[in-house]
Amino acid sequence: MKKNITINLSGQLYAIDEDAYQILKSYLDSMESYFLRQEGGDEIAEDIKNRVSELLWERKENGQQAVDIETVKAIIKQIGNPSEIDDTNYGHGPEEPGKTNTPTQEKEKRHLYRDKQDKILGGVCSGLAYYFGGQDPLPYRIGILALAFLSQGIIPFIYVVMWILVPQAITPEDRLRMKGLEVNGTNLSEQILIDSQTAPTKNKLSHKIFRVIMWILLVTFICTTTLIFINFIPGLRFM
Numbered sequence: 001m002k003k004n005i006t007i008n009l010s011g012q013l014y015a016i017d018e019d020a021y022q023i024l025k026s027y028l029d030s031m032e033s034y035f036l037r038q039e040g041g042d043e044i045a046e047d048i049k050n051r052v053s054e055l056l057w058e059r060k061e062n063g064q065q066a067v068d069i070e071t072v073k074a075i076i077k078q079i080g081n082p083s084e085i086d087d088t089n090y091g092h093g094p095e096e097p098g099k100t101n102t103p104t105q106e107k108e109k110r111h112l113y114r115d116k117q118d119k120i121l122g123g124v125c126s127g128l129a130y131y132f133g134g135q136d137p138l139p140y141r142i143g144i145l146a147l148a149f150l151s152q153g154i155i156p157f158i159y160v161v162m163w164i165l166v167p168q169a170i171t172p173e174d175r176l177r178m179k180g181l182e183v184n185g186t187n188l189s190e191q192i193l194i195d196s197q198t199a200p201t202k203n204k205l206s207h208k209i210f211r212v213i214m215w216i217l218l219v220t221f222i223c224t225t226t227l228i229f230i231n232f233i234p235g236l237r238f239m
Contacts, residue, residue, distance in 0.1 A: 004066050010053035014060065016067035023196045024072045028052070030172050030188045031082055048082050055079075069196065076193055082185035110180035113169035114162075117198055120210045121218070122163035130178045141210055148217050156221035 002017040016024065031048050035041030055075045056067060064071070110133075115126030118137060125140040147155045169178045172191040176183050181191075 009056065010050050012053055012057055014056050014067055015065060016072075017069070020067050020069045020072045023069060023076075023192065024052070024067075026172065026195075027072075027076055027189065027192050030192060031185065033171075033173065034183065034185060034188055035082070044082065048079065051079060073193055073196060076189055079189070080186075082189060108177070108180055108182050111174075111177040112166055113174055113178040114166050115178065116168050116170065117195070120207055121214050122159075123168065124159055124162045124166065127166060127169070127178065130180075133180075145210075145213060145217070153221050153224065156217055157225075160218070160221075 002019060004015050004017050005021060007014055007016055007021065028049055032045040035045045035048075038044075052075055055078060056071075059067070059071060110131050112131045113127050114123035115130065115137075116123050118126045120141065125137040125144060128140050129135060129137040144155055144159060167174075169175045172188050172195065173183050175195070176187055176191055181187055
């Protein structure tokens with residue numbers, strides 16, 4: 001049973017379940033973060049918030065007691081392109097036939113992030129897959145496992161360093177940059193919708209197997225490295 005909370009949006013109170021609230025908050029925060037960097041963007045961000053409140057109010061007047069995930073998704077889709085907030089048909093135009101929730105493919109320079117949505121340990125392999133133009137991290141995971149046995153600890157060390165130094169893709173903006181897509185209002189909206197329906201992968205059997213193997217390799221590497229380091233310290237050398 002989902003817990004409902006009450007939020008105040010543009011002076012109106014709405015009951016909303018927690019999962020729906022997280023999606024709505026991510027959407028509004030992303031829109032505000034993106035548009036506030038532009039001249040006059042504060043007005044656009046405020047208008048988007050007001051438009052969301054209007055659409056929620058319409059549903060409330062029609063008898064909807066609490067806002068759920070599907071309602072939030074429908075509102076995000078209805079708003080469409082946030083950059084066209086001043087269009088007289090904004091949010092009311094018919095959907096284009098065959099339109100899907102896939103960010104528009106304006107290519108930008110890819111940024112290296114760790115992918116928190118598809119990770120075994122730190123999401124390094126998933127991030128590398130996106131960085132080099134793919135989406136399937138499986139070949140990278142198999143490659144790292146194979147090289148870990150042949151590299152005498154070098155590959156596990158590199159993995160740990162990347163886990164520490166490479167930032168994690170947390171926000172929708174991060175995920176767009178990781179994929180090499182332009183960060184704009186439309187892509188942000190669509191990425192949020194994609195993230196909201198992305199099935200968790202941490203419970204898949206293949207991920208559990210890879211996780212166990214990777215942890216064994218890392219623990220073995222850490223223990224071996226520690227013993228080697230200790231043996232270089234006078235008086236602590238193991239006999």
